[in-house]
Amino acid sequence: MLAVHFGAGNIGRGFIGLLLNQSGYHTTFVDVNGEIVDLINEKQEYRVVLADQTKEEVSVTNVSAINSMNDPEKVIDAIVKADIVTTAVGPNILPIIAKSIVAGLRKRVAENKKDLSIIACENLIGGSTLLKNSVYEGLSGEEKGEFDQYFSFPDAAVDRIVPNQTNDDKLMVTVEPYYEWVVDQSMIKGEVPPVKGVTFVDDLTPFIERKLFTVNTGHAIAAYLGYHAGMKTIDEALASNEIKADVEHTLNETGQLLVKKYDFKMDEHKSYINKIINRFLNPYITDEVTRVGRAPLRKLGANDRLVSPAKQFSEVVGGKPTYLAKGIAAALKYDVKEDPEAVEIQELIHENGLKQAIYEITALQEGSKLVDLIIEQYELLGNRK
Numbered sequence: 001m002l003a004v005h006f007g008a009g010n011i012g013r014g015f016i017g018l019l020l021n022q023s024g025y026h027t028t029f030v031d032v033n034g035e036i037v038d039l040i041n042e043k044q045e046y047r048v049v050l051a052d053q054t055k056e057e058v059s060v061t062n063v064s065a066i067n068s069m070n071d072p073e074k075v076i077d078a079i080v081k082a083d084i085v086t087t088a089v090g091p092n093i094l095p096i097i098a099k100s101i102v103a104g105l106r107k108r109v110a111e112n113k114k115d116l117s118i119i120a121c122e123n124l125i126g127g128s129t130l131l132k133n134s135v136y137e138g139l140s141g142e143e144k145g146e147f148d149q150y151f152s153f154p155d156a157a158v159d160r161i162v163p164n165q166t167n168d169d170k171l172m173v174t175v176e177p178y179y180e181w182v183v184d185q186s187m188i189k190g191e192v193p194p195v196k197g198v199t200f201v202d203d204l205t206p207f208i209e210r211k212l213f214t215v216n217t218g219h220a221i222a223a224y225l226g227y228h229a230g231m232k233t234i235d236e237a238l239a240s241n242e243i244k245a246d247v248e249h250t251l252n253e254t255g256q257l258l259v260k261k262y263d264f265k266m267d268e269h270k271s272y273i274n275k276i277i278n279r280f281l282n283p284y285i286t287d288e289v290t291r292v293g294r295a296p297l298r299k300l301g302a303n304d305r306l307v308s309p310a311k312q313f314s315e316v317v318g319g320k321p322t323y324l325a326k327g328i329a330a331a332l333k334y335d336v337k338e339d340p341e342a343v344e345i346q347e348l349i350h351e352n353g354l355k356q357a358i359y360e361i362t363a364l365q366e367g368s369k370l371v372d373l374i375i376e377q378y379e380l381l382g383n384r385k
């Protein structure tokens with residue numbers, strides 16, 4: 001079996017590539033990082049090491065890689081032959097890789113007409129659907145019909161903390177032991193791809209919202225408040241009682257929302273929150289606040305981990321989502337020079353004023369009480385230490 005996986009980065013090698021290998025696939029990674037592509041082809045294997053006291057090491061074999069900048073035709077041919085296509089490139093890159101996916105799928109329709117699932121393993125709601133929309137953009141009506149017949153884009157939720165890697169061995173990835181990969185089975189045409197470790201469900205929404213609004217909301221709060229307090233890593237941020245309490249209060253807000261919306265049991269959800277905070281505290285992982293806080297424009301988007309639960313909190317639970325608003329305010333103050341999205345946010349605030357910038361970034365409407373709450377929290381936060 002052949003898997004084509006876009007993005008040989010942290011989660012690509014450390015999670016998706018590992019499970020694909022353990023399920024019996026040969027994985028062809030597609031990436032634009034020439035050094036990583038060459039190393040994968042040279043070594044044909046890499047190590048995944050668990051970040052716990054065991055430091056257990058697993059070897060991922062049966063791998064190759066294509067540099068999509070140099071060999072776009074090879075990518076197309078790999079898609080024609082693939083039994084599954086997965087991605088972990090970052091949400092903003094999905095429209096870019098859609099171009100080679102569409103070329104590969106067109107050739108597949110012409111040559112073998114075999115069913116195929118294409119699964120985006122990114123941190124966003126409806127990631128595969130977003131990829132599908134990009135793929136379908138340039139198709140004729142007839143092509144859309146053919147693609148609908150053979151190709152599925154099931155949405156997915158993926159959870160495993162894989163920090164930036166600093167190993168001498170450039171292919172080795174250190175990962176936390178915990179993982180969860182949930183795929184919406186109801187969106188799959190034909191056979192469900194046999195990937196060990198994947199949970200197939202009929203409705204992904206509760207799973208992706210629970211993950212994004214707990215793991216990623218909590219992570220974002222720790223990163224933005226940690227950065228604001230002059231800290232470099234997530235464990236350093238959580239060593240501050242004040243920031244830890246802010247994370248807990250925020251997850252209590254998203255928890256109230258999730259419990260009410262999806263009928264989760266409160267005590268089970270509280271255990272889920274505790275498990276996640278313990279994952280953030282894993283002493284075997286050093287995770288930089290600039291990795292976790294990266295791309296703040298995306299993270300402040302209307303459907304992402306901060307603004308979406310804050311809006312829904314007011315509508316579903318009632319009352320003020322004060323701690324989510326504090327996190328949003330801290331994200332608006334995130335001014336890392338090396339992060340183009342952070343720079344853009346600071347420019348928007350500088351040029352248009354805070355209120356207009358919030359409307360533009362979050363798509364919140366004029367008159368929204370949440371905007372007033374964010375501004376209040378922004379003033380309270382003051383200057384960065």
Ligand SMILES: NC(=O)c1ccc[n+]([C@@H]2O[C@H](COP(=O)([O-])OP(=O)(O)OC[C@H]3O[C@@H](n4cnc5c(N)ncnc54)[C@H](O)[C@@H]3O)[C@@H](O)[C@H]2O)c1
Nearest residue numbers: 007008009010011031032033088089090122123160161162
């Ligand atoms: N790291 C985590 O803890 C984690 C966990 C769950 C989900 N995710 C999600 O997985 C995705 C990837 O995150 P990551 O941490 O692995 O990032 P990463 O930067 O380590 O990996 C991204 C990879 O994509 C490659 N890439 C960039 N442009 C490309 C293109 N046009 N074609 C092919 N490859 C391209 C990069 O070179 C890089 O190797 C993100 O959506 C992230 O939210 C990450």
Ligand SMILES: O=P(O)(O)OC[C@@H](O)[C@@H](O)[C@H](O)[C@H](O)CO
Nearest residue numbers: 123158159160161162216219292
């Ligand atoms: O990948 P991002 O930028 O959406 O979010 C940063 C982290 O919160 C994220 O990568 C987590 O480590 C991951 O989602 C854990 O499953």
